[in-house]
Amino acid sequence: MKSYLFITLLAISFAVQAQSNTANYKYIIVPEKFSFLKQVNQYGLNTLTKALFEEKGFTVYFDNTEIPQEIAADRCKALTVDLQEKNSMFVTNLTLLLKDCKGAVVIKSKEGKSREKEYNTSYNLALRDAFTTFNDFSYSADQPTMLTGNLPVPANTNMETKTAPVYIDQPTATKPEQKEALLYAQAIGNGYQLIDATPKIVMILLKTSVEDCYISNNGNANGIVIKKNGNWFFEYYKNNVLVSEKLSIKF
Structure with a gap:
């Protein structure tokens, strides 16, 4: 069931890619x-x-x-x-x-x-x-990224991350342990855009009918951002292997 949901969400994730691709x-x-x-x-x-x-x-x-x-x-x-x-x-x-x-x-x-x-x-x-x-696109001359609404005041906060197990019957690749910057979730019309301390948009999240599950794109890959056991993960396929990356998000 989870695999089916994942594939379904990927099939409609083109809208996220569109927003990310205009940012520069x-x-x-x-x-x-x-x-x-x-x-x-x-x-x-x-x-x-x-x-x-x-x-x-x-x-x-x-x-x-x-x-x-x-x-x-x-x-x-x-x-x-x-x-x-x-x-x-x-x-x-x-x-x-x-x-x-x-x-x-x-x-x-x-x-x-x-x-x-x-x-x-x-x-x-x-x-x-x-x-x-x-409809949810805008360009700010002050910040060379797509922005809607007011930016939060970001802070340079790094968190130690560890790869969590993925409970899906698929081949899974894990990212090595590394420091990830805290990402700030800024509301847009149909979800959120995640902003780092620059501030720069690093990922777009689109709402789905499933709680704590978003269609997502980081500029390089389409996937989903999902909350599991109190932690957020960005999951996507690379070379037919499911990759799961832990995220630190402040909503």
Whole structure:
């Protein structure tokens, strides 16, 4: 049963990865024309995309305008927006993609939908629906990470950790004993983000229907954070082996 729950949670953990992957970017480039359209800023989709990301605190530029030297010298400091269309006879479907400088997709939004018949209205509603993927995202210019709400006052507190046994019938790898910094849980709309003493976001936790169990991502692996015997553990698979890491979290 526990193994089944673990696999189920991993299957829906893409939302956590999305939040973690935007943490190190503050610049976004929007094309003047999306590839599936014939005109520049057709249906106002390009200006709407720019405005939506600006509302989240990102610095946004069109690809046909002069960009800062910081980005011109290193395009890998910015993400580029792409918009994909997959329409049916009665439904407009749009998906937002954020790509890095190598063209790799960093975030793929949900498929936004609209059944409006008028094109301008339908495309705008579908884009706004797709953008709800980013509802809990924000960028603070003062802290180059995603932040929502007020940060706690962190302190440098280290705790000795030991690997606890994992009560699942799976091959299990354990981390060697090491010092782990105390992580502060900051509430977001659908869970928590864990912040170290820098402060820097090191992990995202999304609520589940199971008490003391969160879908989680640390920027490198998707898994779950679960409380067992009064201690928190981050559990994920690496090379088909279940890994369990003990965490020190202050809620």
